[in-house]
Structures are given as C-alpha cells and as structure tokens.
Amino acid sequence: MLEVENLRIRYPGRDRPTVIEDVSFAIAPGGALGLVGESGSGKSTIAKAIVGLAPVTGGSIAVDGSPIDHARARSRRALHDRVQLVFQDPRASLNPRRSVGDAVADAFVGGATISTSVERGRRLAELLEQVGLPASFAERFPSELSGGQAQRVAIARALGRRPRLLLLDEVTASLDVSVQASILNLLRDLRDELGLTYLVIAHDLAIVRYLCDHAMVLQAGVVLERAAVAELFDEPRHPYTKVLIDSVPEMESPDGRELALVTGDPPDPAHRPSGCVFTSRCPIGPLHRVGREICLSDRPPLSPQGDAEVACHFPITHSAGAREVFDAPRTVST
Numbered sequence: 001m002l003e004v005e006n007l008r009i010r011y012p013g014r015d016r017p018t019v020i021e022d023v024s025f026a027i028a029p030g031g032a033l034g035l036v037g038e039s040g041s042g043k044s045t046i047a048k049a050i051v052g053l054a055p056v057t058g059g060s061i062a063v064d065g066s067p068i069d070h071a072r073a074r075s076r077r078a079l080h081d082r083v084q085l086v087f088q089d090p091r092a093s094l095n096p097r098r099s100v101g102d103a104v105a106d107a108f109v110g111g112a113t114i115s116t117s118v119e120r121g122r123r124l125a126e127l128l129e130q131v132g133l134p135a136s137f138a139e140r141f142p143s144e145l146s147g148g149q150a151q152r153v154a155i156a157r158a159l160g161r162r163p164r165l166l167l168l169d170e171v172t173a174s175l176d177v178s179v180q181a182s183i184l185n186l187l188r189d190l191r192d193e194l195g196l197t198y199l200v201i202a203h204d205l206a207i208v209r210y211l212c213d214h215a216m217v218l219q220a221g222v223v224l225e226r227a228a229v230a231e232l233f234d235e236p237r238h239p240y241t242k243v244l245i246d247s248v249p250e251m252e253s254p255d256g257r258e259l260a261l262v263t264g265d266p267p268d269p270a271h272r273p274s275g276c277v278f279t280s281r282c283p284i285g286p287l288h289r290v291g292r293e294i295c296l297s298d299r300p301p302l303s304p305q306g307d308a309e310v311a312c313h314f315p316i317t318h319s320a321g322a323r324e325v326f327d328a329p330r331t332v333s334t
C-alpha cells in the first residue's frame with residue numbers, strides 16, 4: 001500500500017540540516033506500521049512528506065503502486081482519495097463556525113459518488129455511525145464536542161473519501177487516558193471493518209503495540225531497527241530500542257529487569273555523527289567497551305538479524321551471552 005524508498009528530507013532555508021536521511025520502508029495492504037523515536041527524530045516529517053506537506057529532497061514515495069509526484073495536480077488528487085492524515089489536535093482541523101455535518105460532508109462532497117443531498121445525508125450518517133457518533137451530532141458545533149468526540153469527527157472527515165491509508169500522528173496524545181482507549185478501539189475496529197492500512201506515530205509504545213503489526217525505530221532521521229511488533233518489544237536488537245522499551249514505566253521490561261531511562265539528547269541533525277547516531281548514549285558501545293571504535297567511525301547499515309532488521313555493529317542477539325553484554329555498566333540509565 002505504501003512504499004517509501006531512500007527518502008531524504010531537508011526543509012527549505014539556508015544551512016538547514018537533512019532531517020530524514022535515506023529512510024526506506026513499506027506497508028502491506030491492511031498492515032499497520034508504528035513509527036517510534038524521541039521528539040525530533042523525524043516521525044511527523046515522514047508522514048507530512050507522504051501527503052506533500054514536507055519537501056521530499058530525495059527518494060520516492062508510492063501509494064498503492066503509483067509513484068506520488070506532489071508537483072502534479074492529478075497525482076495530488078489521487079493521493080487525497082487514497083491517503084488521509086489525522087493529527088493530534090482534532091479541534092485545530094475543525095472550523096469553529098462549521099457544524100459537524102458540514103465539516104464531515106466538506107471532506108467527501110465533490111467525490112465521484114456523491115451528487116444529491118439524499119446521498120450526502122446518507123453518507124454523513126454512515127460516517128458518523130462508523131466513528132460511533134449518533135446522527136444528531138451533525139447539528140453540533142466543535143465547541144460542543146469533548147476531545148474524544150472531536151477526534152471521532154476528525155476521523156469521520158478523514159474517512160470521507162474512502163481512503164485506503166491513514167497516517168495517524170499522535171491521534172490520542174491530547175486525550176484523557178480513558179478516552180484514549182476508546183479511540184484506539186475505534187481505530188482497530190475501523191481497520192478490520194474497512195481494510196485500512198495505518199502508519200501510526202506515537203510516543204507511547206503501548207499504542208504501537210496495540211495498533212500495529214510492525215514498528216520502525218528512528219533516531220535523528222535514521223532508522224535503527226525495524227521488526228514485527230511482538231519481536232521488537234520482546235526481543236529488541238538495537239540497544240536504543242531496548243532502552244526505549246525499558247523506559248516505559250507501564251510496560252514490563254522483556255526480561256523483567258529494572259527500568260532504565262534514556263538520558264541525554266539525541267544528536268542534532270545538523271551535527272549528525274559519521275558513525276552510529278546513538279553512540280554517545282549507548283550502553284554497550286565504545287564508551288563502555290574497547291574495540292568498539294567502529295561505532296564512532298562507521299554508520300551501521302540496516303541489516304537483517306533473524307526476522308528483524310537492525311542498524312547496529314553489535315546488536316543484542318538474545319542468547320544468554322549477549323544479554324550479559326547488554327548488562328555492562330549502564331551509565332546512560334538512571
């Protein structure tokens with residue numbers, strides 16, 4: 001459904017760094033890929049580039065087998081019929097003066113199958129029902145909606161043109177925890193019912209674990225690991241993935257050990273090191289082990305490791321011996 005190859009992104013402006021460096025991934029139809037990584041790692045930039053809101057300076061994006069060229073109107077139209085982006089703040093995407101009904105209908109009128117007001121009303125009711133809202137909500141205005149209801153309306157809008165791929169950027173981050181669960185359930189049901197494909201951006205790894213079948217770990221615009229979700233969470237191979245997972249308080253560490261936090265800042269994309277981007281904070285790299293200077297000098301390529309792919313010169317192999325390696329002094333942990 002989505003194929004991204006060797007994507008490179010640099011925002012316009014003098015001396016701006018390359019924020020996404022050679023990122024490739026694909027999502028099969030009906031699949032769900034989670035993008036994880038700290039703030040600034042480039043997750044939102046990738047989603048924005050897919051819909052033409054961030055400049056693609058290298059590489060290619062194809063949706064449903066068709067290469068996307070944002071400069072061509074026909075390509076843009078085809079893209080908007082197939083791909084929709086849902087943001088964190090649903091109210092920001094709703095005009096306070098437009099009713100819910102008008103806001104949702106705006107998203108689909110003009111589409112090929114809607115020509116009469118009866119069809120408009122029918123489709124509107126169908127969309128509201130799909131997101132779990134009564135038809136009477138069409139009369140409401142954004143100020144009369146709770147955060148969760150507003151996000152349901154934003155999702156209904158996104159579904160208006162029957163897209164096949166949704167880009168979900170922190171869609172529950174602004175909601176109360178109890179409401180988050182209901183939105184996640186809704187998204188999972190919609191994926192099953194409508195056969196949707198998801199690209200999910202979430203700080204909260206539990207969300208990725210719940211919604212996605214695969215996950216990709218980014219740091220400073222570089223992919224460090226990519227694997228099936230169960231594999232990534234149970235047997236992280238990149239030390240950064242391992243530290244990220246251990247730093248989630250509500251998520252049990254795979255081996256039940258004490259939780260660690262990743263401290264210090266990721267590298268600024270303007271000063272990305274020539275070696276591994278995680279070296280300065282790595283608990284198993286050259287700061288702790290002699291003979292690992294290659295981490296400083298050579299960027300490890302993303303390479304197959306079992307069923308996963310990992311960009312690390314010394315990946316965790318999940319044999320007993322390798323676990324001991326990771327248990328080396330952990331000065332980056334608190």
Ligand SMILES: Nc1ncnc2c1ncn2[C@@H]1O[C@H](COP(=O)(O)OP(=O)(O)OP(=O)(O)O)[C@@H](O)[C@H]1O
Pocket residue numbers: 011019037038039040041042043044045046269
């Ligand atoms: N419009 C922009 N113009 C210039 N630089 C930008 C712009 N948007 C993002 N950046 C830069 O691109 C890099 C990646 O940012 P991005 O927002 O994609 O990261 P992220 O992983 O989604 O972070 P967060 O989780 O905080 O949203 C950062 O260095 C950021 O400063």
